[in-house]
Amino acid sequence: MTENLLTVRGLHKVYGKRDSKFEALRGINLKINRGESVAIVGKSGSGKSTLMHLLALLDRPTKGEILLDGTNTSKLKQRQLNKLRNKEFGFVFQQFFMNANDTVLNNVILPLKIAGVSAKERKRRAMHALTIVGLESKAKNKASDLSGGQKQRVCIARAIVNDPAVIFADEPTGNLDSNTGAKIEEILFSLNREKDITLIIVTHDEELAEKCDRQIRITDGRITSDEDIAEERELAEMAQEEKEERHRKHLSGDMDADGLRDDATVSHVKVKEVK
Amino acid sequence: MKALDIIKEANQSLLRNKLRSFLTILAIFIGSFVIIISTGINAGVNDFIDKQMNSVGGEGYLEIMNTNATQQAAAMFSSEVQEYSEEEEEQSTDIYITEEQIEKAKKIDGVKSFDALPSAKAEYLQLVGKDKKIKVAHINLVPRGNLNMDLIAGRKADSDSDNYEIILTQEIAEAFGYKGDSLDDILGKKIYLAIPGTIKCYTVQKHSDCQTKVEAEIVGVQAPGVLAMAGSRVNVALWNKMSEINNEGVPKENTLAVQATADVDPDKIDDIKKEMEDIGLTSMSLEDEIGSIKTFFDAMLTVLKIFGGIALVAASIGIINTLLMSVQERTREIGLDKALGMSNGRVFATFAIEAISLGFWGSLFGIIVSFLIGQAVNFVTHETILSSLPTFQLIIFRAVDLISITLIIMLIALLAGVLPARKASKKDPIDSLRYE
Ligand SMILES: Nc1ncnc2c1ncn2[C@@H]1O[C@H](COP(=O)(O)OP(=O)(O)OP(=O)(O)O)[C@@H](O)[C@H]1O
């Protein structure tokens, strides 16, 4: 479970030249393991999106290196980077980037089309991805006809259609009301748990951030805290269990312990709902 | 994504902006239409000339005049004011081909035969044993050598034979009642030529008294055509007989030939023409004659094609404009494609193929419309101004021409697409995604 996916060393990113020069990242060091769910939080303009773009190999750092599976990505050719993004990464953007005039299905198909998958196969896989986000009935609709939440689900379907190792999501719930946002979160976390997809989520939303295994806080281009919530939560759960144990012993009754524990551990996502 | 995907996608994005694409295609269409039509006319004219050339053959056939005569003809059309010179006048009056010139010309290496032709005329034709007389406006010679007539029946009159032979035009044969399947029946029939004696006709009371009827054999029927122009043709023996009757009683020096024909070795034709020039004779081969018609058409059609080319240049600017707008509009889409792993080359290809598609559709419409208009023009001209030349199709569309025009236009469109396609492929995915 602790297989290393991404290692970042001394990452700097400078935008602009001379007078308009701006150092958006000022030395980031970071390790992300496979299967983790990582939230990148911080104030607006702190460099969250910049970091995500670098991690997702959409942009090249000014200084520092990013190792992916131990490979130094600065050594990779553009063609290899393209292939990596196409095969290993899934993207969910804040503004639901998609081709509004195209059908839902064609939007989801896009990464497979780029990969050169045959028409029949890519349709099958896109339909499968749409089923996961519960939108298989909208496949033939025009993307612009969907609601905001549905659009973001289409984006998730597009992000998972290539069976990625990592999903990068920049403010995936930023444009949505809390109910719809919760639904998107459910989908993302169930993918994380069930398919072991690494989640890297940029967000303002503290609640969403807390649901992740780990929160990385960025202030003015530097990491100011990196809490491993999963560990904390495990500790918290253990403490809770002990407390319950004591409580039960105290009552010395035959009450159903399982029911109680289910409520206490707070399952964030009910997998069945997502299906 | 495979090539087919890119092509499909390019055309779908053209469909997204129907009006804009349509206008761009329209501009290309105009250029391609002009070029296709002028190429079609070019092919039509060339095809016709070739057909005529083939039917006429005529390698080694020369038509000869005294150089003075051609100069006089040229002077007639010249508006240049010249001072009078008696010497020049004396020389230049000599438009006949002299005995001396004939003797010299016959000795030129490669000249097989040389027939100086005094004028010859007949007044009417009449089938032996029939009453119907057909007026003869003009009669031609079948020269020696391999000059073919555009025959639709029978054979060419033999100019090396002493028999009197004649080829009728199709119209005259039809006037005698031989048409279609029965055309062949006229072959071998005897026909009278009524030949007038010029001097005699001043002295007789009845005109028919000065006509001599000469019997000839009909050996062929020729199709109407440009080179087989106006009139039936007779062999040399008959021609000389006609001339002899025409000029009965005329002093010898007044019956000299103005024109001559020669059968020469085709390989030496250029040298022979030069040598003829040295003895004061100007000669013209069939190629020379046809060449001048061809040059005229070629010049006219070249001008047309240049116009078409200019229209295409304007259309390419339209393509550049359309695609630049399209690149601008699709900035986010391009960013997304690139973020999801599309290579620069593929982005370039998408726009390049969009440009090529514009060119393709433009020239396809050009072909379709040209074809329809060409058919209509061919039909109309066939019925009207070209009705006398049934083998002449004004506009001919050859697959090679159409395909190469389409390919050239697609290439031009591709060149026009390079700038916008490069611009698209150079876009940074992140900047594009930030673009509102
Ligand atoms: N292309 C660019 N050129 C110049 N400066 C840039 C560019 N992109 C980002 N920046 C600057 O870098 C800083 C970090 O930007 P970034 O988009 O990473 O912020 P963020 O943390 O994602 O903010 P938000 O929460 O508002 O999305 C900002 O100050 C921004 O103005």
Ligand SMILES: [Mg+2]
């Ligand atoms: Mg951001």
